[in-house]
Amino acid sequence: MSIRIRPEEPADASAIRRGLEAAFPTAAEARLVDLLRAGGHLTISLVAEQDDGKIVGHIAFSPVIVDGESAEQAGIGLAPLAVLPGHGRQGIGARLVREGLAACEAAGFGFVVVLGHPKYYRRFGFERADRRGLGNEYDADEAFLVLELRAGAIPARGGVVQYGAEFGEFTL
Numbered sequence: 001m002s003i004r005i006r007p008e009e010p011a012d013a014s015a016i017r018r019g020l021e022a023a024f025p026t027a028a029e030a031r032l033v034d035l036l037r038a039g040g041h042l043t044i045s046l047v048a049e050q051d052d053g054k055i056v057g058h059i060a061f062s063p064v065i066v067d068g069e070s071a072e073q074a075g076i077g078l079a080p081l082a083v084l085p086g087h088g089r090q091g092i093g094a095r096l097v098r099e100g101l102a103a104c105e106a107a108g109f110g111f112v113v114v115l116g117h118p119k120y121y122r123r124f125g126f127e128r129a130d131r132r133g134l135g136n137e138y139d140a141d142e143a144f145l146v147l148e149l150r151a152g153a154i155p156a157r158g159g160v161v162q163y164g165a166e167f168g169e170f171t172l
Contacts, residue, residue: 001050003092005099008045008058013037015055016047023082032080035166036062043076044103048083048092057083059096061104062166064113066134067159075111075146075153076104077163097124101147110153113146113161121145133158137167 008016013034020030036042041062048057064077078100083092101124104112113129114121115138126145129136132154136144144161148154 001052003048003050003056003090003095005046005048005095007103008042008047012047012055016045016058019055019058019084020080020082022084024080029080029082031169032166033058033060035169036060036164039164039166041164041166044100044107046096046100046103048096055084056087057081057092057096059100061100061112062164064161064163066155066161074109075113075161076107076109077161078112078114078116079163079167081116094123097121101149105149110150111146111148113144115140115144118142118145121147129161135160137162 016033017030020033021027033042042060043063044061046059047055049055059078059081061076061078064075081093081096101112113134114126115136124147126147128142129144129146130141132146134146134154137160146154
């Protein structure tokens with residue numbers, strides 16, 4: 001069965017929620033996506049859909065800022081990425097990441113941050129964010145990564161990356 005990656009549509013919300021609940025040990029990620037959507041901060045949201053219409057994966061991106069700077073210093077955060085159990089190891093997650101990054105670049109974002117497995121995200125060009133002077137609110141070191149999509153987009157002075165208020169309800 002082939003998979004196509006496409007933008008989320010309003011009718012996909014419940015399938016995305018079920019998929020996130022199945023892919024993670026708790027419903028926290030599903031709640032986060034619901035909050036981002038309700039707050040108008042689910043900037044880029046893509047689904048992986050089978051030929052039969054079943055959604056088997058999802059990736060979300062929402063705005064981040066560095067130390068309260070203005071929008072021109074804004075980037076975007078990848079969270080969460082999920083593939084339904086039983087559909088892993090088929091390249092679905094990698095396709096979601098690649099197409100999501102392309103959508104972020106097309107939308108004009110200069111950099112993307114993610115709190116995730118370094119080995120997985122390095123293949124897409126991510127590097128440790130602290131090497132670029134960026135910190136985070138979660139005290140994550142090697143797992144906090146950044147990818148610069150446009151040269152010079154990461155503030156040279158560095159700073160702390162701040163996620164949207166919706167993440168305040170999400171504990172790591």
